[in-house]
Amino acid sequence: MENILQPWPWYVAGPLIAVVMFLLIFMGRQFGMSSNLRTICTMCGADKTSGFFDFDWKAQRWNLVVILGAVLGGFIAMNFLTADPAVAINPETVSHLNELGFESAGKAYLPDELYSLEALTDFKALSILIIGGILIGFGARWAGGCTSGHAISGLSNLQLPSLIAVIGFFVGGLLMIHLLFPLIF
């Protein structure tokens, strides 16, 4: 039990993610999280605005149940399976983040500077959450998948398109962290 309450090492987590993918494959489905965002658009009536949203969303209900489970899983993990949510990142990373103004680095699961309730009233922090979210939704659908659909499912199936997408993920991520972060923070 003590081990469960600590952060899980990569060699435990990685294989368990593969298990999730295989369970869905054996259920006759595919592991891909971002397609739910399109389903939610259609449920909200977006099918009247673009042919892209004109599909039978009810065929995707199973995936909505998966994300409902993911919400419950997050609740269970935080409240019953975690002794201390602080993430012990590399001390060098902590000092870089301190220089950028992230005092919560190494002391929290998410940075207070962006994700605390007080930060919601901060124009800059709120803008970052909104712009980040828009880029995630827009980019995932343009690329036809996100980390789960391309980096895990697609690469496991040796798909060249997924490799291109994952290279794109890293180009974008590296640009953001190394070029844009010093300008933003």
Add this chain to the structure above:
Amino acid sequence: MRILGYLFIGIFFGIVMFKSEAASWFRIYEMFRFESFHMYGIIGSALIIGVIGIQIIKRNKLKDFQGETIHIADKNKSFSRYMYGGIIFGLGWALAGACPGPIYTLIGAGYVSVIVVFLAAVFGTFVYGLLKDKLPH
């Protein structure tokens, strides 16, 4: 009964995402600075098992739980949509520090602000749907 299966898979996925810290903004930042092996280890070990498992499924034409032969569709061949879309996604992934799976996990863990990221991601998807025909694919 099947719906319970999906619910349990989702719960399991949510717990793994949270406990592995793959849902932590800090881990994503650390990954893009190449200052830890953690995230690469997670993705890499998932992939080694994933590649081997899918080869076994395909070569032995394994059947799913309903008895249907498993068929995993190939992705459509193209470059632009994967590279451009991928870069846009990567910018958002690094900025918000969350991808579309962990977003739900974090909301469940009680990080109310992540709902903003979620709603913005739904809106981003909607904007993509409106602009789709004008974008290179």
